[in-house]
Amino acid sequence: MSIKLVAVTACISGVAHTYMAAEKLEKLCAREKWRLKVETQGALGIDNALTPEDLAQADVLLLITDIQLAASERFARQRCVRISIDAFLRQPEKALSAVRKAAASPQETQIQVV
Numbered sequence: 001m002s003i004k005l006v007a008v009t010a011c012i013s014g015v016a017h018t019y020m021a022a023e024k025l026e027k028l029c030a031r032e033k034w035r036l037k038v039e040t041q042g043a044l045g046i047d048n049a050l051t052p053e054d055l056a057q058a059d060v061l062l063l064i065t066d067i068q069l070a071a072s073e074r075f076a077r078q079r080c081v082r083i084s085i086d087a088f089l090r091q092p093e094k095a096l097s098a099v100r101k102a103a104a105s106p107q108e109t110q111i112q113v114v
Helices: 016-032 052-057 085-090 092-103
Strands: 004-010 035-042 045-047 060-065 080-083 110-112
Touching: 004 016, 004 052, 016 035, 016 060, 016 085, 016 092, 060 085, 060 092, 080 092, 085 092, 092 110
Parallel strands: 004 035, 004 060, 060 080, 080 110
Antiparallel strands: 035 045
16 A cells, blocks of 8 residues: 655654654655655754645654644644654554554544554
């Protein structure tokens, strides 16, 4: 199944883990042959911001975060998977499995990975 995934990564300090998670996700999506756009919310602000068009075209939104995201109201109507940065870095396959499940679920489905 080819999935168009959009994601946001953000950690408490907004430095290393935010970008480590984005890089790991890019590698995993390349392996799965999924299309991906990742927004990072780091110490220097938002990079590679997701546009309304990105969100409208996405099959699933993956939020890899330990903090309240800036402009999170943009995500209200998305199929969404949420996972902490630590859980994603330790067990990324859990996140990918949840993304596959969300992609086959109704719009506005919310999945929390623990």
